Amino acid sequence: CTYGGQVQGGTDQDSSTDTQGQSTPHRSREAVIRAFEKNLLNMFGLKEKPKPSRKIHVPQYMLDLYNAQTDSPISNLDIDVKGKTSRSTNIVRSFHHQEHEGDYTSSQDDSRQHGHTHRLTFNVSAIADNEVLTDAELRIFWKNHHSVSKRDLTDRDQTNSTKSSEQSYKHRVNVYQILKRLVKSNDVIKRLIDTKVVDIRNTSWQSFDVRPAIKDWRRPHRPNHGIEVEVLDHRGRPISVHRNLRIARSVSEQVDSSEDETRWFQERPHIVTYTDDGRQKRSAIRRTSRQ
């Protein structure tokens, strides 16, 4: 019951060969630390210590999920994501879309903006092969730029309280998976994967089910061409995506203002995936067999 054992990948072999001129205890200590860290990372399911870029911002949604987890006692491995998925989930990942040069809302000839739609690409290759996808959502921030004031709404409601007036505040957002890009015409072949009616008076995050796309991208040899977002007004006419959806940076956010930068990082679109690596099931099976 005492801890007298050596760390895996121990240092006894190293102690006799001191080619660097360093002291033996120092070298062996370094090796022990390296082996220790390797074991820990392996336990965390990582091959080596991640080196994320310094500019990364953690989405508020992920922080809220984490806080909700820590506030309640963790009785099992499942992450409590009420309303998202009924199946077991012990890993939640957030992926920001990949930004490209000139990806700003003002540039009408931008290659990412195609008429009234906008294309987003996400690299979701970090999801391990052994993980089972239980759910995936595209989260886009819907901002009411027009500032429809309560007074405006009241006046409008009083003068025209018909159903059509109310409907004029409803816009439809369509989310497509891009299946193929046609090089010559710069057009795409796509399939509709989710659609939602959004009240333009609200400022809130909108969630779209993109599980079919993620499942497809995870299959071997299946290309990931990204996602296309389209907004239609109440009459079904396409309108500019950038009027309300925070899809790309605004021109003002190009300049090095830390406030704008932070705001953009907090409002930029991201995909959230919910997966299960099956560890809980495996340990439950082990426990049963031991019993």
Next chain:
Amino acid sequence: RSGKRKRKLKPNCRRHPLYVDFTDVGWNSWIVAPAGYQAYYCQGECPFPLVDHLNATNHAIVQTLVNSASPQLAPKACCVPTDLSAISMLYLDDSDSVILRNYQDMVVEGCGCR
């Protein structure tokens, strides 16, 4: 009076605090939260006879009995974690994605003799 020293009582098996600080090992560059966590550890004696609160298994009781009769035949039962819980970790990876993950068996909730 006869000069015999009092037998030094070793503490029984129980849980002790052990705080793991990710900052100390330089892992705060990729672990967003928590900054560290209370992992605890188990240490102490599993004396004969084993009392109820030491969470001993039948096997541990038998092993302790044998040890008390003849220490050469079997060692004492070990003081080990008997109940563990999970922690949530929020971290970043090389591709700058943010990951929230629950890891099982990270915190000692109870110790016992096994």
